[in-house]
Amino acid sequence: MxxxxxxxxxxxxxxxxxxxxxxxxxxxxxxxxxxxxxxxxxxxxxxxxxxxxxxxxxxxxxxxxxxxxxxxxxxxxxxxxxxxxxxxxxxxxxxxxxxxxxxxxxxxxxxxxxxxxxxxxxxxxxxxxxxxxxxxxxxxxxxxxxxxxxxxxxxxxxxxxxxxxxxxxxxxxxxxxxxxxxxxxxxxxxxxxxxxxxxxxxxxxxxxxxxxxxxxxxxEVDYEFMTQFDVQPIYRPRLKFSHKGTYGHAVIVGGGYGKIGAVQMAANACLSIGAGLATTFVPECGYHSLQTALPEAMVLTDAEDDYISEIKIPFKPNAIGIGMGMGTKEETVQAFGKFLKEVDLPLVIDADGLNILSQNPKLLNEIPKLSILTPHPKELERLIGEWKNDFDKLDKAKTFATKHDIVLVIKGAHTITFYGGKGYVNSTGNPGMATAGSGDVLTGMITGLVAMGYDSLPATVLGVYLHGLAGDIGASLVSYDALKATGIIENIGKAYLELFKRPEPQEGKGA
Ligand SMILES: NC(=O)C1=CN([C@@H]2O[C@H](COP(=O)(O)OP(=O)(O)OC[C@H]3O[C@@H](n4cnc5c(N)ncnc54)[C@H](O)[C@@H]3O)[C@@H](O)[C@H]2O)[C@@H](O)CC1
Ligand SMILES: [K+]
Missing domain, CATH: 3.40.50.10260 (YjeF N-terminal domain)
Structure with a gap:
């Protein structure tokens, strides 16, 4: 709309x-x-x-x-x-x-x-x-x-x-x-x-x-409000004669000592949205917990036990989500910088991936075109600088996205996705989603959709919408307060089903 x-x-x-x-x-x-x-x-x-x-x-x-x-x-x-x-x-x-x-x-x-x-x-x-x-x-x-x-x-x-x-x-x-x-x-x-x-x-x-x-x-408009009616046509149905290869192989890179859960939630969300295969790349310390908690995913490990020191993926994935729980240790920064130079597909970059970029602005020029960046407000401020007010923030974000030819997601009550000079305002979600791991789940979902063959912008808009909708369904079952990130993942399936329910009269929610 x-x-x-x-x-x-x-x-x-x-x-x-x-x-x-x-x-x-x-x-x-x-x-x-x-x-x-x-x-x-x-x-x-x-x-x-x-x-x-x-x-x-x-x-x-x-x-x-x-x-x-x-x-x-x-x-x-x-x-x-x-x-x-x-x-x-x-x-x-x-x-x-x-x-x-x-x-x-x-x-x-x-x-x-x-x-x-x-x-x-x-x-x-x-x-x-x-x-x-x-x-x-x-x-x-x-x-x-x-x-x-x-x-x-x-x-x-x-x-x-x-x-x-x-x-x-x-x-x-x-x-x-x-x-x-x-x-x-x-x-x-x-x-x-x-x-x-x-x-x-x-x-x-x-x-x-x-x-x-x-x-x-x-x-023509600068902003669109993405309702069920607007998002439905983005969805691409699964085909009868398809196999798991049809839906892509996603890789989730991140984690550190005490922060393997972030990768686990992202990979789980990535599979739950429909990616064919998911592989995680984590420090050695994450191996057993990941294999146990998420049997559907494969695990590759870094040579280091506690942090990422070199990102080696021995196959060509269809999508890569990177940054959650990764830390900003010097070796990790080096590994991330080297990886940005080598990689030749758009990335989904979140959390410490964004922090590394803001601490090392030269790396911004290495971001593959059409990559998707998903900052929350603090991460955004570190990337684009302080803003005077919300309108100034939107201008700065739009300029940043256009300059680097990336999809920029400003997370918040109404997440706004910028690409090509245009902003897409999300209509789903609730305050219960301001909870640990919610962002990791979003990154996993968008990465999964990219792996499945969606282009960067539709993958992001659909991912953001389904993430909010899964959160709304989750909150309707357990309350805003009790909603956890895993509760969002559990309801991704119901969100897909809800997407195709008959649209209700357009009604918005305030702040
Ligand atoms: N195009 C539409 O969609 C329709 C709009 N309609 C109504 O028309 C409204 C817009 O009407 P108007 O353009 O007359 O504007 P407003 O009724 O919002 O404001 C009245 C006028 O006061 C003057 N003004 C602005 N700021 C002022 C201030 N601080 N102190 C004193 N005067 C000030 C301006 O000249 C302005 O045109 C819409 O918000 C809507 O309610 C409806 O009548 C139906 C059709
Ligand atoms: K009024």
Missing amino acids: KIFTANQIYKADKFTIEKQQIPSDALMERAATQLFEWIHSRLQGAEVTIQLFCGIGNNGGDGIALARHLKEADYNIQVHVVNYSEKRSKDFLLNLERLKDRKIWPEFLNDDCVMPEISPNDIIVDAIFGIGLNRAPSEWVGKLIEHINASQAFVLSVDIPSGLPSDRMPWNTDHVIRASYVLSFQVPKLVFFLPETGVYQNQWELLDIGLDAEFLVKE
């Missing part, structure tokens, strides 16, 4: 109005109808007070049109116009007139207004600013937002939490609505997925306002 910028949404809006030959307020009416139906199907006419805070642009217009629908269904409403500018939008004014025709007179809030009383039992509709916000809200509007946030009422934001710009950091973090729920039109907004800006909403959901399908299909 494409993630549009505000400008692209305006373009889609214009295109739709022209192509469908509808008046401009028709989209606002669709938006208001959808908002109303969402609310009405849940409240069923309940006697709760709904306080609507509406700006003077089209977001406010949505709120005003919604107020009319709510009134017609006999809801108990209070409408406030947050009068932050004299430049009222045409469709806002049109809907204000329609509201007045029904004898509803909104209260106009200005910079000298008394803050309206809000009970914790009220429902707030936040339609103050939408994607048109392009500068800091003035002080009194900021104070009103703080007042709403302090009310403890349920806050339903229209399109985006007011005060949150769609493409940059907020000017003042206190002057952004903390939404209990966001009903966003047609396409998700990038800010929902970033750690610093995703915190302004608990949950979001899309409402379809019928923006033109042709535009949605054709418009």
